Amino acid sequence: MDKQRADNYELHRREVAKTLLKDRTDDFLVVTGLGSPNWDATNAGDHPLTFPLWGAMGGAATMGLGLATAQPTKRVMVMTGDGEMLMAMGSFATIAAQGVENLAIVVFDNERYGETGMQATHTAGPVDMAAVAKACGFPVTATVKTETELMEALPLIKETKGPVFVDIKVKAEPLPFILPTKDGVHLKNRFREKLLGPDSLL
Numbered sequence: 042m043d044k045q046r047a048d049n050y051e052l053h054r055r056e057v058a059k060t061l062l063k064d065r066t067d068d069f070l071v072v073t074g075l076g077s078p079n080w081d082a083t084n085a086g087d088h089p090l091t092f093p094l095w096g097a098m099g100g101a102a103t104m105g106l107g108l109a110t111a112q113p114t115k116r117v118m119v120m121t122g123d124g125e126m127l128m129a130m131g132s133f134a135t136i137a138a139q140g141v142e143n144l145a146i147v148v149f150d151n152e153r154y155g156e157t158g159m160q161a162t163h164t165a166g167p168v169d170m171a172a173v174a175k176a177c178g179f180p181v182t183a184t185v186k187t188e189t190e191l192m193e194a195l196p197l198i199k200e201t202k203g204p205v206f207v208d209i210k211v212k213a214e215p216l217p218f219i220l221p222t223k224d225g226v227h228l229k230n231r232f233r234e235k236l237l238g239p240d241s242l243l
Contacts, residue, residue, distance in 0.1 A: 046152065046165060048212065048213055048214075049212075050151075050186060050210045050211055050212045050213075051186070051187060051188070051212070052185070052186070052187070052188065052191065052209065052210065052211045052212065053211065053212055053214070054077065054081050054149045054151065054211040054212070054214075054216070055081050055084050055085070055216065057081075057149065057191065057209055057211060058078075058081035058082055058084065058085045058120070058149075059084075059085045060191060060195070061085075061118070061120065061147065061195075061198065062082065062085045062086065062088070062091075063085075065088070065090075067090060067235070067236075068114070068115050068116060069090070069115070069116050069118065069199070070090050070092075070108060070112065070115050070116065070117045070118070070236070071088070071090060071091040071092065071117075071118050071119075071120060072091075072092050072094070072101050072104050072105045072108060072117070072118075072119045072120070072121075073091060073092070073093045073094065073101065073119075073120045073121065074094055074098075074101035074119070074120070074121025074122055074125040074126075075093075075094045075095060075096060075097070075098055075101075075125060075156075076122060076124075076125070076155055076156040077122055077149065077151075077155045077156070077216070078093075078101075078120045078121050078122055078125075078149055079093040079094070079095070079220070079221055080216065080218055080219050080220060081120070081149065082120060082221075083219045083220060083221045084219040087221060089231045089232060089234070089235040090232060090235050090236065091221075091232075092104075092108075092228060092229075092232050093221045093228065095223055095225065098124075098125055098128050099125060099126075099128030099129035099132075100129070101119050101120075101121040101125060101126075101129070102119050102121065102126065102129050102132040102133075102136060102146055103129065103132045103135065103136075104119070105117050105118075105119035105144055105146065106132070106135065106136050106139060106141060106144060109141045109143050109144035110139065110141055112143075112236070113141075113142075113143055114143075115143060115236075116143055116145070116199060116200075117143055117144050117145070118144075118145045118146075118147060118198060118199075119144070119145070119146045119147065120147050120149065121146070121147070121148055121149070122148065122149050122150070122151070122155065123148055123149070123150040123151065123152060123153075123162050123164045123170065123208075124153070124154040124155070124156075124162050126146075126148050126170060127162060127163055127164070127168070127170075130173070133173055133174050133177040133179070133206075134177045134178070136177075136179070136204050137174070137177040137178030137179050137204060138178065139204075140204070141203065141204055142202040142203055142204070143203070144203050144204045144205070145197070145198045145199070145203055145204070145205040145206075145207065146174075146204065146205065146206045146207070147198055147207050147209060148170060148206075148207070148208045148209065149209055149211050150164050150170065150208050150209060150210050150211065151210075151211045151212065151213040151214075152164045152165035152210075152213060153165075153213045159213065159215075164208075169184070169208075170206070170208045171183060171184045171206060171207070171208045174206035175206075179203070179204050179205070179206045180202070180203065180204070180205075181197055181201055181202075181203055181204070181205040181206070182205075182206045182207070182208075183197060183206075183207045183208070184207075184208045184209075184210065185207060185208065185209040185210065186210045191209065194207050194209075230242055
């Protein structure tokens with residue numbers, strides 16, 4: 042594995058998160074995978090329609106699938122990491138087979154397991170997750186490595202009929218924790234109330 046490669050990528054994950062979440066509307070629902078994607082989204086601005094996973098590693102993509110299925114008029118973006126997505130390889134096939142058009146899976150791929158010591162993941166070697174998604178049947182896939190490519194990918198992520206899979210190569214860098222609340226009931230209730238209205242909590 043090339044453990045030095047991710048140190049040289051130009052994109053910084055927190056700036057990417059700000060770009061993805063800028064000017065979002067209430068029709069844009071976000072699920073973030075545990076660990077760094079949670080901190081990235083919180084740094085960009087805490088939002089009631091962002092649902093951060095504090096556990097269930099590997100569950101972000103399938104949670105996004107369920108949400109997109111339940112809310113077909115909303116756009117759903119899963120923002121997760123390469124380590125988390127590697128634990129959910131079966132979800133590529135399931136999501137593609139379901140064919141949900143309003144779902145985009147975005148991976149912040151720093152080629153590292155950020156929560157356990159920055160060990161190299163398989164994407165630091167031969168594993169190409171966008172190619173996996175394409176082989177499973179995702180109609181729209183892309184790998185992003187530059188600012189220009191990121192800008193070109195925004196319409197895919199936010200508007201194009203999917204399911205969409207975008208692997209964004211980001212620099213492997215230590216960053217301070219900026220944590221959302223750990224109160225799972227609060228996170229669930231605020232998301233539900235914002236999406237479905239106060240009567241949904243009765």
